[in-house]
Amino acid sequence: MDTIPNTNKRIAAIDASYVPKSGKHSYGIDKFWSGVAGKSQKGQEISSLAIIDLDYNTAYNLSVEQTPSSDEIGEEEENRIDFYLQQIKKNKEYLISHGVKHIATDGLYSKKRFIDGLVEIGFHQVGRLRSDANLRFLYKCPHPQRRGAKKKYDGKVKYDDFSRWEFVTEIESGVSLVTADLNSPRFKRNLKVVKLLDQRDPKNHRHILFFSTDLNIDPLELFEMYRSRF
Structure with missing residues (x-):
């Protein structure tokens, strides 16, 4: 990524964003977590993967994909986790070639399946735990x-x-x-x-x-x- 100086530290971040959407024929309609509402709501979701320049505290989008509905990938939570991991896998070589070793996430991704999957493909996770986490x-x-x-x-x-x-x-x-x-x-x-x-x-x-x-x-x-x- 030529916009980030070679001397600057960089990480990646992945985040899912809820998009309000009604109707029956739009692709990917399902119930997704809305941080604003504090609950799951009907609509669409996009998953964004970005590279962050830590020196300038600036993010550059690398990949944006729409999360499939449960009708397409199944209702299990693990299926969405696998979708997020697959997005990172698609961009693995690019991230590694640009010196990215850590991927920042919010609490949504603090799950064993995601953590294990991320470490398995060669990255470290930086995330958040519950305030009462069993440690x-x-x-x-x-x-x-x-x-x-x-x-x-x-x-x-x-x-x-x-x-x-x-x-x-x-x-x-x-x-x-x-x-x-x-x-x-x-x-x-x-x-x-x-x-x-x-x-x-x-x-x-x-x-x-x-x-x-x-x-x-x-x-x-x-x-x-x-x-x-x-």
Whole structure:
């Protein structure tokens, strides 16, 4: 992509957009999630894959495809996941040739089938988790000299306890980033997790969880990658 200088960092992002549409004869009519309405509504959906210049915080559309209806691909959620993955596969060589290693997504794509599929074709995912996601700490202490399997995990994450998270940076007064390498039983893999912690209201601490399948990614860069998808 000649519009992005070779020295600039870049990632890709994929997102699905709901398009209101009535009628019975238009292609792809089905119920799709509408972020504005906060529920699924009848209409059409387009899936957009873009390359993002992180230095200039600018996105360039690479591929836009219309999501087929369930009448065409089946009603199972996995079928739409496979459709999104197939769109990325079609553009895999182009993305790799332009230095893209990470693909940013929203919570819609935080599913085992999508994560596994993306890693399988050679990319890392940067996404968002539920605020109450079931996660557990990795066991990092020396293992006792005994028979049997070594201990892998060291307790479930409790979100009102910040003592086992590593401080990254302060975004603004009362808002900070902390990080930890954690295991997700749901996804059956370890993740780099970054927590955006809002403590401006002492009676109501809030947080948002971001993750990457890339355990070597810089936590602040992970946060910036996710934020760039907007």
